[in-house]
Each structure stands twice: as C-alpha cells, then as structure tokens.
Amino acid sequence: MNEMVITREQREARLEGMGCKRKRVEDIRFTQGKGNYVDDLKLPGMLHGDFVRSQYGHARIKRIDAAKARALPGVIAVLTADDLKPLGLHWMPTLAGDVQAVLADGKVHFQNQEIAFVVAENRYVADDAIQLVEVEYEELPVLVDPFKALDPDAPELRPDLAGKTVGAHGPRKHHNHIFEWTVGDRAATDEAFNRADVTIKEMISYQRVHPSPLETCQCVASFDKIKGELTVHGTFQAPHVIRTVASLLSKIPEHKIHVVAPDIGGGFGNKVGAYSGYICAIVATIVTGQPVKWVEDRIENLSTTSFARDYHMTTEIAATKDGKVTGLRVHVLADHGAFDACADPSKWPAGFFNIVTGSYDFPVAHLAVDGVYTNKAPGGVAYRCSFRVTEAAYCIERAMDILAHKLGLDPAELRLRNFVRRDQFPYQSALGWEYDSGDYDTAMRKAMDAVGYAELRAEQARRREAFRRGETREIMGIGVSFFTEIVGAGPSKNCDILGVAMFDSAEIRIHPTGSIIARMGSKSQGQGHETTWAQIIATELGIPADDIMIEEGNTDTAPYGLGTYGSRSTPVTGAAIAMAARKIKAKAQMIAAHLLEVSEYDLEWDIDGFRVKGNPERAKTMKEIAWAAYNSPPPGLEPGLEAVNYYDPPNMTYPFGAYICVMDIDVDTGVATTRRFYALDDCGTRINPMIIEGQVHGGLTEAFAIAMGQEIRYDELGNVIGASFMDFFLPTAVETPVWETDFTVTPSPHHPIGAKGVGESPNVGGVPCFSNAVNDAFSFLGATHIQMPHDAWRLWQAAQDLGA
Amino acid sequence: MTDQIPISITVNGRSVRRFVDPRLLLIHFLREDLGLTGAHIGCETSHCGACTVDLDGMSVKSCTMFAAQADGATITTIEGMANPDGTLSVLQESFRQMHGLQCGYCTPGMIMRASVLLRENPDPTDDEVRQGIAGNLCRCTGYQNIVKAVRHAAAVINGRPSQEAAE
Numbered sequence: 001m002n003e004m005v006i007t008r009e010q011r012e013a014r015l016e017g018m019g020c021k022r023k024r025v026e027d028i029r030f031t032q033g034k035g036n037y038v039d040d041l042k043l044p045g046m047l048h049g050d051f052v053r054s055q056y057g058h059a060r061i062k063r064i065d066a067a068k069a070r071a072l073p074g075v076i077a078v079l080t081a082d083d084l085k086p087l088g089l090h091w092m093p094t095l096a097g098d099v100q101a102v103l104a105d106g107k108v109h110f111q112n113q114e115i116a117f118v119v120a121e122n123r124y125v126a127d128d129a130i131q132l133v134e135v136e137y138e139e140l141p142v143l144v145d146p147f148k149a150l151d152p153d154a155p156e157l158r159p160d161l162a163g164k165t166v167g168a169h170g171p172r173k174h175h176n177h178i179f180e181w182t183v184g185d186r187a188a189t190d191e192a193f194n195r196a197d198v199t200i201k202e203m204i205s206y207q208r209v210h211p212s213p214l215e216t217c218q219c220v221a222s223f224d225k226i227k228g229e230l231t232v233h234g235t236f237q238a239p240h241v242i243r244t245v246a247s248l249l250s251k252i253p254e255h256k257i258h259v260v261a262p263d264i265g266g267g268f269g270n271k272v273g274a275y276s277g278y279i280c281a282i283v284a285t286i287v288t289g290q291p292v293k294w295v296e297d298r299i300e301n302l303s304t305t306s307f308a309r310d311y312h313m314t315t316e317i318a319a320t321k322d323g324k325v326t327g328l329r330v331h332v333l334a335d336h337g338a339f340d341a342c343a344d345p346s347k348w349p350a351g352f353f354n355i356v357t358g359s360y361d362f363p364v365a366h367l368a369v370d371g372v373y374t375n376k377a378p379g380g381v382a383y384r385c386s387f388r389v390t391e392a393a394y395c396i397e398r399a400m401d402i403l404a405h406k407l408g409l410d411p412a413e414l415r416l417r418n419f420v421r422r423d424q425f426p427y428q429s430a431l432g433w434e435y436d437s438g439d440y441d442t443a444m445r446k447a448m449d450a451v452g453y454a455e456l457r458a459e460q461a462r463r464r465e466a467f468r469r470g471e472t473r474e475i476m477g478i479g480v481s482f483f484t485e486i487v488g489a490g491p492s493k494n495c496d497i498l499g500v501a502m503f504d505s506a507e508i509r510i511h512p513t514g515s516i517i518a519r520m521g522s523k524s525q526g527q528g529h530e531t532t533w534a535q536i537i538a539t540e541l542g543i544p545a546d547d548i549m550i551e552e553g554n555t556d557t558a559p560y561g562l563g564t565y566g567s568r569s570t571p572v573t574g575a576a577i578a579m580a581a582r583k584i585k586a587k588a589q590m591i592a593a594h595l596l597e598v599s600e601y602d603l604e605w606d607i608d609g610f611r612v613k614g615n616p617e618r619a620k621t622m623k624e625i626a627w628a629a630y631n632s633p634p635p636g637l638e639p640g641l642e643a644v645n646y647y648d649p650p651n652m653t654y655p656f657g658a659y660i661c662v663m664d665i666d667v668d669t670g671v672a673t674t675r676r677f678y679a680l681d682d683c684g685t686r687i688n689p690m691i692i693e694g695q696v697h698g699g700l701t702e703a704f705a706i707a708m709g710q711e712i713r714y715d716e717l718g719n720v721i722g723a724s725f726m727d728f729f730l731p732t733a734v735e736t737p738v739w740e741t742d743f744t745v746t747p748s749p750h751h752p753i754g755a756k757g758v759g760e761s762p763n764v765g766g767v768p769c770f771s772n773a774v775n776d777a778f779s780f781l782g783a784t785h786i787q788m789p790h791d792a793w794r795l796w797q798a799a800q801d802l803g804a
Numbered sequence: 805m806t807d808q809i810p811i812s813i814t815v816n817g818r819s820v821r822r823f824v825d826p827r828l829l830l831i832h833f834l835r836e837d838l839g840l841t842g843a844h845i846g847c848e849t850s851h852c853g854a855c856t857v858d859l860d861g862m863s864v865k866s867c868t869m870f871a872a873q874a875d876g877a878t879i880t881t882i883e884g885m886a887n888p889d890g891t892l893s894v895l896q897e898s899f900r901q902m903h904g905l906q907c908g909y910c911t912p913g914m915i916m917r918a919s920v921l922l923r924e925n926p927d928p929t930d931d932e933v934r935q936g937i938a939g940n941l942c943r944c945t946g947y948q949n950i951v952k953a954v955r956h957a958a959a960v961i962n963g964r965p966s967q968e969a970a971e
C-alpha cells in the first residue's frame with residue numbers, strides 16, 4: 001500500500017499498541033509443542049537427581065545407609081546433609097530471615113522433607129536407588145494444630161533455634177513462635193469497640209492450599225570446571241534473585257553464574273522460592289562435573305515446594321446500628337510450617353495483610369499476626385495474589401457479610417454505606433496504606449445493575465419461602481464481594497527481598513532499520529509478556545508491535561529485576577518500559593528536530609513519529625529517526641538509540657473490583673452449582689483486553705477451586721493428606737463455571753501509563769465471593785460462618801448441622 | 805537390567821524402530837528418545853492430560869502406557885499437527901485466535917484431545933466440549949476460551965460462520 005494514503009486510523013492500528021486485543025506471539029510456538037520448558041532441556045552427559053524423603057512428620061534420624069544405593073550400577077552419588085556440611089550448604093537462608101535444612105540435618109520436621117539426594121544416569125535408576133537408601137528414624141511427638149503450637153508443653157520443633165529469643169522480625173515468645181507483627185492503634189480501636197452499637201466476632205480460617213501450576217518446579221544445573229562458571233536453567237519467577245542467592249550461597253562470583261528461566265508452565269507463586277532441589281542440583285553438578293537435572297513429581301510439588309494461606313483470622317468489626325463501620329480488630333494465627341520460608345518482602349512478615357481494612361472507610365483498626373511453627377511443609381507463598389492480600393480480602397469480605405447479617409442489612413447495601421468515597425483518594429487507610437485511586441461506588445452499582453441484583457434478592461426470598469414450605473430442597477445464595485488489592489511491590493523505601501530493593505527494569509534498543517529488541521527483569525509464566533510489553537513500546541515509540549522482540553529470563557542479557565509475582569509486572573516493569581521508551585523518545589525528538597531543521601519545541605508526537613506543529617506534512621517517522629540516530633546523528637550527540645530504566649515505584653497500585661455470584665445448593669447432596677458469576681475488574685489502563693479477560697477467567701477458576709474444594713490437610717500423625725491430583729481439587733472444564741467479565745477504568749495517577757495490574761485480582765475477589773454465596777445460601781437457616789473449602793461433603797454436613 | 809524389547813512405531817508419519825527398557829513410559833520414549841518434547845508431564849498419574857497423544861485414533865495419556873505397549877501403533881503428537889506447509893492447522897490457529905492458552909503447558913495435550921473430539925463429534929456444543937476435554941487439566945485459562953477455540957475450529961472446519969469471538 002502506498003504510504004501516502006494510509007489514514008491516521010490505519011497508522012494507529014498497524015502499531016497494535018496499548019488497548020488492542022493483540023493475538024499472542026507466544027502461541028505460535030506453544031500451539032506447535034515448540035515451547036522451551038526446563039524439562040525439555042537435554043545436555044550431553046546430563047544426570048538426574050531425585051530425593052529420598054521423610055516418611056514421618058517429626059522424627060530424629062538415627063542412621064542413613066546409602067551403601068546399597070551407591071553400589072547400584074548407574075548411580076553416581078548420594079548426597080546427605082553430612083556431604084553438604086563442609087560446603088556450609090546443609091542449611092540455607094529463607095526469604096523470611098529464617099534458615100531451612102537443605103537436607104535433613106539429624107532430624108525431619110515434616111513429611112516428605114528432603115533427606116538425601118540421589119544422582120544417577122537416568123530418572124529410572126535414580127528412583128531405584130531411592131528405594132535402596134535405608135533411613136532409621138526415631139519418631140517424635142508431632143504438632144500439626146497451629147492452635148496448640150504455643151501451648152507450654154508443645155513439642156519443640158526447632159531445637160536449632162533454642163535460646164533464640166529474638167527472630168528476624170522481633171521477639172519470640174515461645175519455642176514454636178516465629179514472630180508477632182502488629183499494626184494500628186490498639187487503644188483507639190479498643191475504644192471504638194467499647195462505644196459500638198453493634199459488634200461481630202468470628203474466627204475465619206483460610207485453609208492450607210497449593211498453587212500447583214501444571215508444570216512442577218525443576219532445574220538443570222551445569223558447572224563448567226575449567227571456566228568456573230555455573231549455568232542453571234530453572235522454573236524461576238525471579239531469575240535474578242535466584243542468581244544473587246546462588247552466588248551468596250555457593251561463593252561463585254555472580255558474573256560467573258548464568259541463570260536462565262526459559263518458558264515456564266505456570267507459576268502462581270510456587271516458583272518464587274529457592275528450594276532444596278535447586279541447591280542439591282547445583283552441588284551435584286559441581287561435585288560430579290556433569291550437568292544435573294532435577295524435576296519434582298506432582299506429589300513432591302504439592303507436599304514440599306511451598307504452600308499458601310493457612311491463616312486463622314479472628315475478626316471483629318465495630319459498627320453503628322445504622323451500619324457505619326467504626327473499628328476493625330483482627331488477630332491472625334499464621335501457620336508457617338517447619339521453617340519460615342514465606343516469600344514476602346523482607347520487612348513484611350505477614351505480607352501486606354494490613355490491607356485488611358479493604359474497600360471500607362474504617363476510622364481505626366488494629367492488627368496482630370502471630371507466626372508459629374508446625375510439622376508441615378514450609379512456604380507461605382502468594383498463590384496468585386499479592387503477599388497475603390487474598391487472606392486479607394477473604395477476612396474482611398466475609399466479616400462484612402457477617403456484620404450485614406447481624407444488622408439485617410443487605411450485604412451490598414452495607415458495602416455502599418462504607419466505601420471509601422471517590423473524593424477521598426488518595427486515601428490514607430487506618431493501617432498505613434495510601435490508596436492511589438478508586439471509584440468503588442460506580443463499580444458496585446454497575447455490577448448490581450448488570451446482574452439484576454434486586455430481582456435476584458426477590459427470587460431468593462421466594463425460593464426461601466418455597467424451601468420452608470417443603471416444595472424444594474435447593475437453597476439459593478447470592479455472593480457479593482468488593483475487593484481492593486495492593487500490588488506492585490514495591491517502593492524501595494519499604495520493599496526489599498534479602499536487602500535487594502524491589503525495583504524492576506527494562507532495556508530497549510532500536511536497531512538502525514527501526515525494529516526493536518527489549519529485555520526486562522520480569523519473567524512471564526503464561527501472562528503473555530512477549531505480547532503485551534511490545535504493545536506498550538509500540539504505543540510509546542510508534543514502532544509496530546510485530547517489529548519488537550521481547551526477551552526475559554536470561555540474567556546475562558536482561559537488566560536486573562525482581563521478577564514476576566504479586567501482580568508486580570505491569571505496575572513496576574510496565575512502568576520501567578514506558579520510562580525507558582520515553583528516554584528514547586526524548587533523544588528521538590532531538591534527532592527529528594535536526595533532520596527537519598526546526599527546534600525541538602516546534603515538534604509534536606503523532607502516532608509513529610514527530611511532526612512540525614502547524615505543518616504536519618513535515619514529519620519524520622520513528623523508523624527514519626532510528627536510521628539517522630546511527631548514521632547521521634546531530635553533531636555532538638552520541639550515535640545509537642537505546643535506553644534502560646530501573647523503576648522504583650513511588651507507591652503501590654490498588655486495583656479493585658466488584659464480583660457477584662449466584663449459586664444453588666442441594667441440601668440433600670451438598671452439591672453446589674454456580675448459576676452465574678459476574679466479575680467487574682478495575683485495573684486502571686488496560687494494555688490488552690483479551691489477555692486481561694484470560695487472566696480473569698484463570699484467576700476465577702483458581703478462586704473457585706480454593707473456595708469449593710482445595711485443601712492440603714494433615715492428619716494428627718503429620719501425614720499429608722490430599723497431595724496428589726487424585727485428591728487435591730483442580731476443577732476440570734465440567735465443574736468450572738462460565739465467567740462473565742466487565743470493567744471500569746480508573747487509572748493509577750502515579751503510574752506512567754496508569755495501569756495497575758490484574759493477574760491476581762480474580763483470585764483475591766473470587767474466593768470471598770464464592771464463600772459469601774455459600775454462607776448467604778445457608779444464612780436463613782441460621783448459619784453465621786461456614787469454613788472453607790465448601791465441597792459437597794462439608795456443605796451436606798452444614799445442612800445437617802442446621803437441620804435443613 | 806532386564807532385556808530390552810524391540811518396538812516399531814509410526815510417529816508423525818515416520819517409522820521408528822528402537823530397543824526399549826520394558827518399563828520405559830511412552831511419554832519418556834517420545835520426549836527423551838525421540839526428542840518430541842511437545843507432550844508434557846504434569847502428574848505422571850493420568851490425571852492432567854498434559855501428556856496426551858493420538859494413538860491409533862484414540863486419545864492416550866502417554867504417561868500411563870509403556871513404550872513397549874505401543875509397539876505397532878501409529879502415533880501423532882503435537883509436532884505432527886501443523887499443516888504440511890508449516891502453517892498452523894485450523895485447531896492450532898483457533899487456540900491462538902480465541903486465546904485458548906496462557907502458559908502453554910497443557911496446550912499440546914488439549915489440542916491433541918480436541919482433535920480427536922472433533923473427529924468423533926464434528927459439531928460439539930459447549931457442554932460436549934467441556935465433557936470431551938474433562939481429562940485435560942488447565943491451570944491458567946479457566947477453560948472458557950478453550951471451549952471457544954474448539955467450537956470456533958469446528959465452525960471453520962464445517963465451513964460456517966463462527967459464533968465465537970475472543971474477548
């Protein structure tokens with residue numbers, strides 16, 4: 001087509017920039033089975049490592065005999081804690097300031113804990129060898145109930161910490177106590193409760209679950225003895241941090257460590273941490289001089305590499321009799337398992353749980369969190385949520401419903417009466433956050449209109465009558481949730497991981513012919529960064545997205561960044577991309593001015609280049625400018641056209657949303673059917689609506705799974721129950737509801753493109769919405785709070801208990 | 805070591821003859837011996853379907869079958885699904901158009917399963933698609949766009965306008 005006749009709309013459209021439903025670049029390879037995942041990697045001479053794991057939840061190890069295993073043909077090595085000791089690698093520091101045994105050091109603290117690492121020629125022989133390693137145990141009393149952890153006679157789980165009265169987050173008050181974290185004004189909050197017309201109090205538990213991406217955690221470590229260089233390919237959501245940690249632990253200089261995160265088969269928080277498998281594979285390749293692959297199986301994944309939630313939240317709200325909230329008091333008992341390996345920014349032992357005041361204007365609040373040890377797997381990762389934000393949203397959203405019930409108010413109405421109003425932003429919350437922007441009222445009303453809320457309530461009233469008359473055995477629940485997320489960790493003033501500030505980065509390089517390579521410190525695990533990051537650059541620089549290649553995950557080439565989790569990529573990396581692009585644009589403007597022989601100030605940006613103000617025929621496209629940048633730059637200006645930006649955000653971003661769920665429950669079977677689920681999300685500026693919808697569908701499906709069935713449970717002996725796909729609830733296409741999505745747009749005022757992030761919102765808002773629907777269904781029968789997960793068995797039990 | 809077993813299999817139109825350990829799983833044979841890494845491992849317990857391949861016209865979870873059992877079979881993996889000229893097949897392109905994938909880990913299994921589903925039922929309803937892919941788990945998409953993708957592919961193959969549109 002002749003360039004001259006291209007319309008402005010066509011110029012705009014061919015960029016495929018922000019706001020368009022650009023089809024994904026990644027899909028070309030993924031739909032052909034040409035993705036490049038860790039387990040696809042095969043290096044010459046590669047060995048396979050696998051773990052001998054504890055049968056017991058708590059036991060002393062009296063003896064490990066690996067002689068038979070070592071004698072098996074094809075076995076190269078069997079590593080135990082004693083082998084790692086001389087290297088100082090039998091324990092490793094955790095992200096939360098605790099230490100964790102890489103291989104059990106005289107004692108096991110949870111079932112399936114790593115005891116020995118077998119390295120063999122292939123995975124079959126490694127498996128055989130595991131069976132041949134003899135471990136003699138002496139069982140110890142097991143502690144699985146966090147409510148008993150601080151009993152005076154509770155078994156001591158961590159003798160390695162004996163005498164340590166101060167932990168990473170302050171004083172410890174018991175041998176199983178990790179930290180106490182308090183926020184807010186205790187006295188003022190108590191006072192609000194003393195004066196309240198109405199108060200509610202409920203212990204709201206959020207069960208232990210697991211992110212369970214379809215690809216488990218895995219790595220291939222390869223040490224080059226001659227060069228002294230270590231290369232690790234792995235399922236890392238934060239490859240740069242892994243390199244730094246690997247360097248600190250192994251003493252190999254950081255520039256001699258190459259960490260590569262290739263395509264990742266889902267993360268959801270599971271792949272943030274550093275796990276024993278990575279350390280052992282690294283040690284094994286150094287010891288053997290051959291590459292070593294470690295791939296965990298599904299049971300290992302569900303029972304060892306991380307968990308999420310396990311928060312037990314005693315929640316109180318004070319309110320006036322006409323439904324104005326006046327105070328919030330929350331105490332959390334946090335079960336962290338055997339080692340405190342929570343993946344939170346270092347100064348935040350309970351993550352951002354202090355977002356627990358939610359979307360409501362609480363004048364005062366107080367929060368206390370006690371972390372305790374139990375004989376369970378360590379972890380505490382943010383499973384598709386910002387750090388502990390889904391726990392907080394569940395806590396406040398359930399509590400608001402309980403309050404509405406007590407006041408005899410409609411739950412949506414109670415929310416409308418208490419929302420932070422639009423004119424209050426930026427809003428200072430009682431527990432210390434500054435919410436950037438929001439319009440809660442508009443979102444809530446839009447959601448209620450969309451579902452025909454008043455009619456649904458009328459239908460529910462009719463059906464309750466019918467139930468009372470014995471005409472039906474089905475009850476109807478309407479779940480409402482309105483969440484405020486806090487994402488985009490984070491500002492260096494309060495966010496770091498092991499001292500590394502939580503900025504992120506982008507480097508953009510325009511080639512002479514006007515195509516682009518750009519690299520970021522983030523790491524996609526399915527979010528589609530290769531597609532969306534190019535859209536931001538396309539809009540900022542006027543180069544078609546198809547001419548922009550995005551690379552992430554290689555620590556040698558990508559600028560240092562903290563990775564992708566906690567919905568931080570768009571708020572932090574997205575901002576870095578825009579800022580780097582704007583640096584380039586500023587230089588491009590100088591070059592354009594030189595080419596057009598006008599002053600910079602006489603130029604204005606127009607879609608894909610600069611034009612002279614008032615004389616639009618005189619213009620230079622970005623492509624033309626790129627060529628000139630290399631070949632005829634203005635005198636005195638250095639050639640080239642590239643920029644890097646490290647972005648330290650001034651604040652978090654606060655996405656929000658209004659969700660409504662309609663559910664029917666058969667009281668005789670406990671089977672719940674989601675009739676309708678409507679989700680309105682406000683994530684600020686929308687980069688790719690297609691990808692946003694996809695993220696919302698996926699997050700809602702995970703929320704559905706958590707609310708309606710997922711649980712990693714332990715029996716009293718410390719046996720982990722349900723750590724396989726046979727038992728752990730992952731919904732299929734048949735159970736999964738149909739999702740209706742909607743949006744409003746309230747840009748973030750401090751983000752360069754106004755975007756807030758969305759990947760985790762649906763999980764944060766979805767879980768309380770489902771649970772509120774269940775509780776709402778049972779409320780007319782006298783239920784106040786039914787604990788998750790709401791599987792058919794438990795719902796049937798609830799119906800029985802309520803005499804339904 | 806147990807004696808190796810000779811097998812001959814046709815994989816993506818190529819005949820392959822190998823000696824294999826009796827206990828070698830088909831998924832490992834495909835991925836490690838033949839380098840066809842498109843089929844993935846999500847569980848090794850026949851729950852997730854990431855390892856699904858087409859074996860003599862049936863969907864098979866290749867983690868739950870020995871390579872030796874596949875002796876004489878004709879297998880198609882995701883690597884054999886593109887058009888002969890290298891472009892994406894209708895089904896693959898539909899997954900892309902309808903945003904039926906995110907991390908891509910379940911995708912090869914999903915597409916292999918969906919291709920058999922469409923052979924058995926060329927014009928499935930939403931419910932029939934959901935039932936038909938119930939053996940394949942996806943952790944990312946919530947299935948909605950996968951269902952759309954399969955129905956869109958059916959419409960294209962049947963030469964009628966698609967009702968489906970990506971969000």
Ligand code: FES
Binds near residue numbers: 848850
């Ligand atoms: S790996 Fe075969 S079904 Fe999961």
Ligand code: FES
Binds near residue numbers: 265266905909942
């Ligand atoms: S796209 Fe990630 S598991 Fe389906």
